[in-house]
Each structure stands twice: as structure tokens, then as C-alpha cells.
Amino acid sequence: MTLRALADDPRLRLRTLVTGDRDWTAPVRWVHNTELADPSPYLRADELVMTNGVWCQGDDAARTDAAEHFVRALADAGAAGMVFGLRREVPQVPAAVVRACRRAGMALLELPITIPFTAISQAAAGHYSQERQHDLLDQVRRNNALVEAISRGAGAAGVLDVLGAERPELAVCVVDRLGRIPADRGVGLTAADGEAVAAALGRRPPPLELELGERGPVTLFLVPTVGAAGIGAVLVCRGRPTELSGADLASLEQAARFLSLEVAREELSRSVEARFAGELLELIASGAREEVVAERLRAFGVDAAAPMAVCALAARTGGDAHLVSAEAVVRALTERHVPAVVAESGGEIITIFPWPRPEPELITFVRDLMGGTELVAGLSGVARGIGALRPALREARECTRVLRSRPSGPRVRRFDELGGHRLLLGRHDAEGLRAVAAAVLDPLRRHDAERGSDLVPSLQAFLDHDGNWNATATYLSVHVNTLRNRLTRVTELTGLDVARTADRVDLFLALEADRSAAGAALSPPTRPPRSRDRSARHR
Structure with a gap:
């Protein structure tokens, strides 16, 4: 009125x-x-x-x-x-x-x-009634148009087209939680702008207005994921909230609700793809038939007959585990037009992709793929044939495990650059590694389980402290004589003496094989529990 x-x-x-x-x-x-x-x-x-x-x-x-x-x-x-x-x-x-x-x-x-x-x-009252009826008719008409756009698979761009047909004066775009811009209608955001919007979504609570430098202020309409907590994307409109009319706000909020359906569809698609990628890694690791693995690779657009690289990315031990996500790796590879299998496993992102170029260029490519993040990446040699994927996967993960344990040094390495015992252990599968570890460690484990002693943790701490008795005893919070009694018991049970170089090597390899078999990230030794009574400290 x-x-x-x-x-x-x-x-x-x-x-x-x-x-x-x-x-x-x-x-x-x-x-x-x-x-x-x-x-x-x-x-x-x-x-x-x-x-x-x-x-x-x-x-x-x-x-x-x-x-x-x-x-x-x-x-x-x-x-x-x-x-x-x-x-x-x-x-x-x-x-x-x-x-x-x-x-x-x-x-x-x-x-x-x-x-x-x-x-x-x-x-x-008559004017208000007519206005309300007009608004309801507009909402129903817009609702029908949005339903049609979503049902025909028009995606986020289709939702913006419906919004633009009704309110052409609005400049709008969609930014997902990874900073990607799947649809833009007049806003003209750059990749850096998309990253800034995605970073804002990570705040708690996320802002409803944001300054984007030269592009000025924008209003954010949050797009929640359907059936799950969190924000999947955001509808961005140029201008401040106070500059938008009531009709503008109603149209934008309705569009944001429909975008949540599109976000849910994309989330489901990514979830299915991630599940199939994880299953493919399990098939490779278990030594499945080559024709089965080849068929799965082709489903991801990877030519099974071509040379392939296997890469494992992760954050350093103690670092931010959220620095990397499978979605971010998929996006980086897609931008480079590289088909790939990408799966999350044990805190790592494993990716398999064709590599027809010279092998020395692989490290440069992976560094570029990682961008400015503080991740580490372990690489195998280029696998030629499906049969070579299983050892390549094992080598890439072992290489990453080693890089994660180091607080500094190269961030990208090939497995064959590790040298020494890493190459020796990396050539065995999990079953073989467990056998190597069991031959030495099982008597110690049984003793620890039956007597409540700490022989395995004490041996691990002694070797991690390079055989320094005082430093190890301080770390374990025991007297140095207690430590000597424990390692004497290790010698009695295994026949291996930590004072002899050859025996110390065997003990070290057994512990490393146990770590590798478990697939655990190498980290500083965990302090064992204090002994419960005085007699237990000398067992």
C-alpha cells in the first residue's frame, strides 16, 4: 500500500x-x-x-x-x-x-x-490482501520454475537463471565450501574471491555480509546441506543487506533453499565416487584380479594400460590434519584435466593418475598440485601395468609415513630416494611385515601382557633416543637401573642384545616393520604408563 x-x-x-x-x-x-x-x-x-x-x-x-x-x-x-x-x-x-x-x-x-x-x-486492508496474494503467486510461480530447473539437471546455473529472469537487476553467484564458483551471474568473482568467501564460511557463526576488496560488499545467503550439519555453499549477492528490498530478500532466500537440493545432489555424487575410490584401493591392496581393477580404473577415466603414478598426501605429524581434503585434490587435478582415482585412507589422500610424461617431471607436477600448503607427498616409481600398482601403493604410503615423521626437510620424495631400511621394509606387504615383527616382538608382548611390564615401550624409547641410557630413563620416568633391568629381560626373551650393533639393527627393524604393518603415522614415542608398584618397575 x-x-x-x-x-x-x-x-x-x-x-x-x-x-x-x-x-x-x-x-x-x-x-x-x-x-x-x-x-x-x-x-x-x-x-x-x-x-x-x-x-x-x-x-x-x-x-x-x-x-x-x-x-x-x-x-x-x-x-x-x-x-x-x-x-x-x-x-x-x-x-x-x-x-x-x-x-x-x-x-x-x-x-x-x-x-x-x-x-x-x-x-x-484490501491493498495489503492484494499485495500478499501477489507475493504468494510470485512465490508459487518462482517455486515451480526452480523445481523445473532442478529436475532437469540445470544445477546451480539453472537456479540463477530463474532468479535472473525475475529480478534481472540482482548480481548473484554461487560459491561452494571449497571456494569453487559453479555459477556466476554478474558478480564476476575471481578464484581469490571464492577462497575468501569459503574462508568466511568456516567462521562460527559465518557472516551474512562480507567485504571483497575492489568488488565491494556482498550479502551471503547460506545454503545448508540437506540432512546434515554444516554449510555446503553460499549464494552471494552484490550489495549490502540494507540495500535489498523485501521482495529481493524473499527471492534470494527461496533460491538458497533450492540450492541446498543441488548441493545435496553433488554431495551424494561425491560420496558415491569416494566410496568407489576407496573400494578400488582395497582391491589393489588385496591383489584382486587385474581385469577387475582395470574395469574400475576405466570408470574413473584412467587408462589401465597407460603408465600410472601413485601419490599419498598428508599433513606432517602434529600438523593440521584438515590442510588437505579429497575434494581439494580432485579439484586441482580436474583443473589440470588429469583423470584420477582419489580416496581418503588413514589420514592420507591417495591418488592414482596416468603419467605418460618423463618420470623426473613427476615431483614438479606434485609440488604444483600441492600449491602453497604445508603438506608432504610420497611417490612411488611410475607403475607400468596393473600388477605394479600394489607395490606402488605400498611404496607411496610408506614414503609419506616417513615424510610425516620429519619436522622439516623435503616435502615431496620418491620412495627410492629414502634409502636404507625404508627400501627393505617397503618391499614387503603388511603380512610379511607382521611376520618380521612377530618373530622378535611376540615374546616381549606376551611378557608385557602377562606381567604388566613395559618391555616393548622401553625398547622403543631406547632406540628412539639413540641408545642414550640417561635420556631414555628420564623420558620413561624410571631409574636408569630399572631401564637396564628391562633391556636385560629383552635380551633374555629374544636373544638380542641392545649393546651389539647387529642385534640392535634387528630390534630396530622389527619395531619399524610393526609400525609399517599397522599403517600408523610415525610420531614421537608415546610415554608408557607409570608402573603400578615398585616391584613392577624391575620386572
């Missing part, structure tokens, strides 16, 4: 006495009838005030003071205007009221004696 709509309604026969400064096409909240000398405590902004002027009595000076006071109160409250209803005692609007409205820039309309204020209230 607007002043223009009321003034043009022939049933009301309103006559305009003062146009005022307000835009007559601006919305009017409602109509308010009052005879108080100061109605401002009971008024809301943009309300139209109806009055018979009972407050305007007395001589000319009194009427002038009353009119000035009344109109000033309306102006201070942000009223949309005044309707002065004539009555037999006041057959025309007092001149003092007209003068006061002109000075204040307040719109003033005159209502004939024969028309009651209820007619204006009914007209206002």
Missing part, C-alpha cells in the same frame, strides 16, 4: 492539500487513528495517521502551537503522512495544520465528512 494508491482510490475521495517530501510510491506500513496531542510514543515509522483534529482547538495562537507540536511529533516518529477527517464542527482543514505540514514536509490529505475513517482502513 502507498500514499499514491490511497489518493487515487475514487471511493475515498481524498484531496491532497500538501504533497510533502516523502515518495508517494514508498510503502505505507498501516493506518493509525489518534486524537492525542502527541501520538509519537504509539506510532511506528511509515504509518499513515488519521485524525479529526480534536487536539486543534482554541484561538489562532493555540491552534498554531497545537498544530506545530502534533506535526513535529509525526515527523519525529517517521510517519508516512496525515489524513485530516472533516466534521460538521470543522468543515475545512485548519490553516494552522496546513502551514505546519508544509514547514515539516509532511503529506496532508483531506477526507470528506461523508467518508468514515473505517473506509480508509478497509481500503488499506
